[in-house]
């Protein structure tokens with residue numbers, strides 16, 4: 001069976017996902033594309049030979065659209081996800097599920113009222129081979145009970161539209177989800193520390209930031225978010241347990257020795273760093289839709305929980321205080 005996919009938001013990652021769904025993923029075909037920028041929509045629709053539809057609402061209701069991929073800007077995700085649930089259509093929504101945790105609660109309520117899972121969130125690190133190996137080792141007790149984690153999330157640069165809150169809302173949200181998943185634990189507090197800012201940033205931006213998180217079990221996590229590091233796209237993660245440590249491997253690439261040095265190239269962008277993870281993520285999503293298996297990927301609960309943490313982190317950045325993180329009770333639906 002081939003499912004018809006409608007994509008909303010034909011920007012950078014929207015184009016990546018349409019190419020991927022057209023050239024890599026089996027069992028799915030992009031049938032329609034919508035964007036407030038009709039030229040972008042036309043360019044991206046052409047990759048798949050899909051139709052351009054001039055509004056997200058019409059796309060969601062379209063007869064050739066069996067499932068929806070949302071790659072629009074974070075603040076508009078909530079209404080688009082809710083419209084998909086109202087139409088009873090499965091929806092893969094890029095992270096963050098919402099930028100405001102209250103909207104996440106509305107999504108949880110709507111999905112439970114529908115009665116079965118429709119929503120998957122694009123936390124692709126759960127599909128990265130290195131992170132999956134770490135998860136297996138931690139779950140098997142390979143490092144003992146996790147006590148700490150040290151993470152770094154470095155981008156070479158960001159555009160002027162990127163603001164200080166996005167360091168957690170849009171960037172560290174990946175570590176928030178990955179660590180919730182790796183440690184099987186929820187966060188209870190957050191603090192954001194501001195080191196000296198780099199001169200290589202737009203004036204309005206606080207960069208870097210150090211996000212300090214505490215989990216319910218008492219583990220402590222530090223995440224360095226540095227989005228103008230200049231030298232590459234560099235993702236680091238080390239979990240320290242009672243009996244050992246486990247570190248995320250760098251992407252496999254040749255080590256070059258010469259001129260009195262040995263080293264390897266650093267990946268320059270996230271589409272290259274996580275290309276394989278994006279492939280696995282969308283293939284597994286497509287396979288579950290085609291097989292009628294229940295969705296197994298990151299759920300609306302995971303999207304909601306991550307946004308509660310990042311909303312608290314924004315308050316922590318503004319106040320300089322340690323901010324408590326309070327989740328609503330997890331519904332049995334998301335057990």
Ligand SMILES: NC(=O)C1=CN([C@@H]2O[C@H](COP(=O)(O)OP(=O)(O)OC[C@H]3O[C@@H](n4cnc5c(N)ncnc54)[C@H](O)[C@@H]3O)[C@@H](O)[C@H]2O)C=CC1
Nearest residue numbers: 009010011012013035036037071072073074076094095096
């Ligand atoms: N999983 C990952 O690693 C990544 C996830 N993302 C996420 O994907 C989303 C999009 O990011 P980018 O592609 O980098 O942004 P972008 O700015 O390149 O593209 C967003 C597109 O959405 C369109 N759009 C905005 N509001 C719309 C609306 N109401 N209806 C229809 N179209 C609308 C814009 O015109 C634009 O073409 C964000 O949520 C971002 O956080 C982005 C990059 C990597």
Ligand SMILES: O=C1[C@@H](O)[C@H](O)[C@@H](O)[C@H](O)[C@H]1O
Nearest residue numbers: 153154155170171174227270
């Ligand atoms: O999701 C992503 C972007 O939206 C975000 O802006 C970047 O900082 C992240 O590295 C990338 O993975």
